[in-house]
Amino acid sequence: MKELKMDLITILEGNIRKNNQKNWFSFLLVQKALVEKHFEWLILDIDTKSRSLNANGFLNIGNKYYSIKLSFSPFHLFRYDRIFINNKPIRYNDDIHLYSDLSLCLYHPIIDQPVLRKIALYEIIPWIIEWIVFYEQWKKYGVWFGKEIKHRRIQ
Template structure:
């Protein structure tokens, strides 16, 4: 059983948390590009769910101490409750009551795989007209 490395945000400087997370991301996803801006890690990646799909480009923004946010870049995807996005335009990747992104969480083994899965289900949504992945309803009433 592998020992899970985690970032203890209490007692560690944010820039060191960013360096560690960036190192883990580079190791597991060498195609990602990085930028650090105002104490925030920005990761730029892409995924093509199938050979017939477009290549989806996305940006992950992470400020240590908060949950990462993923924004589709190209092609542009407009906000829609039915495709599990938040009004600010970021993807809804998990139900916050079921998973809390904390100092033991890492982007490489949660957010990136979930982002790629999200784009696969987005493609299925475009074909079927409904979201097929299990979800918790979060539309405003």
């Protein structure tokens, strides 16, 4: 019975992605409106060629500025978001939470994803600040203090 339930959830979640892809423009338009309502520091636009919502902005944390670039799309593999820090030389390390393309790992795309719902972009954006704080602490102390699921880059 448990296998049947998991198969059904997997099918339904796949349907959510397919529906978001089918209605990608209106899906991204809603995401854009929600982000603009909550985060004035981001400049957003919908790129019709890549079928993605793109944004750029600056965060001021302490006395440092961080240039943030992001792309959000139901056509990205595994997770909808790709978030980068552009103006800091961050190198991949197994101990910090980055993907091999140097996009930020802000949540586990399977474990942290709510059942039958995708995480909205406006919910993810505050995690960028948390990631930066944990990254600065990691540089200072050599320990990642944030909640984490250990992962290793696949060679």
